[in-house]
Amino acid sequence: MIVAEPKPIKELLEMVKDFNRILVVGCKGCVTVCNVGGAKEVAILASSIRISRKKMGQEIEVGEHTLERQCDPEYVDELKDMICDYDAVISIACGVGPQFLSERYPSSKIFPGVNTQFMGGAEEHGIWSERCAGCGTCVVHYFGGLCPIARCSKSLLNGPCGGSANGKCEISKDVECIWDLIVRKMMEQDRLDELIEFKPPKSWITARDGGPRRMIREELVK
Amino acid sequence: MNNFKPQIVAFCCSNCASSAANVAEGMKKALPDNVKIIQIPCTGRVEILHLLKPFEEGADGVYVAGCQEDSCQYVSGIAKAIKRVTHVKKILEELSIEPDRLNVFNLSAGKGQEFVEVAYEMVNKVKELGPFLQA
Known part of the structure; x- marks a missing residue:
């Protein structure tokens, strides 16, 4: 999933301080799963905004709506009859959401309510970690199913480096050295010899370095 | 300000705090009439939104009364409530509202x-802080 964290409420209040009719829009996709942008969080943010304005003695109308997904035009369309009733819209989807809303409703003022962090998964309830850097050419099968692009601080394809100690990365004792895990995994599977083979520098053309990406699958295009 | 009678909402666990309320009643100890009790099956059910809504509706203070941490019937109810109260205190701070308007107690x-x-x-603490919404 795409993992995000809430923007500080103070920052959000500052963003929308000039508006008195605000719509908070959530998304039932990834941000619901990581407890940052679903219907529950929409209600919490809307309530926080109302409390703040009430405290300041200002009138405000805060609407709440949660879309099935903010990254699909068919669901974004759902807002067409209500969005015009509001001066500002706070999207608490990942960074895709506010952009899809901006594109679909060009005259509306859209604000991002979360900071998108990474593609990852839940280690346990309340703890998420990065697993994929979206490089566009998956190579995890060379490394025991673990990704050194996303999980090695240097994205080394031929690791580990000298900064690996006791299974931890030199950047922090809280960061595991993925190369330590890769080597252990390959030893367990009796495949250590596969790591001896030199991995040439990766082509980053398929990654973000090749510019903004787009994908067309002709069999699906109407 | 002396006449200020704060409106307080209390979320009380029906297994401990509400039983304590019955004991208090038996002892002829009366609760202040400006404390509104909401009975809940377990304080672990109190969500962040539940703690914010009373403020939105104009309450001056909110508290949660739950079990001792080692005697929750549902194991971790009060521990969850404490975490949520701590989180909402941070939200209140961000909204420039005194976090002491919210509290949690083990009973x-x-x-x-x-x-x-x-x-x-709680009533006295909130009285010191003054009305949540200034007249």
Whole structure:
């Protein structure tokens, strides 16, 4: 999933301080799963905004709506009859959401309510970690199913480096050295010899370095 | 300000705090009439939104009264409530609202006297802070 964290409420209040009719829009996709942008969080943010304005003695109308997904035009369309009733819209989807809303409703003022962090998964309830850097050419099968692009601080394809100690990365004792895990995994599977083979520098053309990406699958295009 | 009578909402666990309330009643100890009790099956059910809504509706203070941490019938209810109260205190701070308007207390079924004391403690604290919404 795409993992995000809430923007500080103070920052959000500052963003929308000039508006008195605000719509908070959530998304039932990834941000619901990581407890940052679903219907529950929409209600919490809307309530926080109302409390703040009430405290300041200002009138405000805060609407709440949660879309099935903010990254699909068919669901974004759902807002067409209500969005015009509001001066500002706070999207608490990942960074895709506010952009899809901006594109679909060009005259509306859209604000991002979360900071998108990474593609990852839940280690346990309340703890998420990065697993994929979206490089566009998956190579995890060379490394025991673990990704050194996303999980090695240097994205080394031929690791580990000298900064690996006791299974931890030199950047922090809280960061595991993925190369330590890769080597252990390959030893367990009796495949250590596969790591001896030199991995040439990766082509980053398929990654973000090749510019903004787009994908067309002709069999699906109407 | 002396006439200020704060409106307080109390979320009380029906297994301990509410039993404590019954004990208090038996002891003829009366709760302040400006504390509105909401009985809940377990304080672990109190969500962040539940703690914010009373403020939105104009309450001056909110508290949660639950079990001792080692005696929750549902194991971790009060521990969850404490975490949520801590989180909402941070939200209140961000909204420039005194976090002391929200609190959580550990009680047990027999502590009728303490149940009443906690209510008065909260009322007095919020009285010091003044009305949540200035007239």
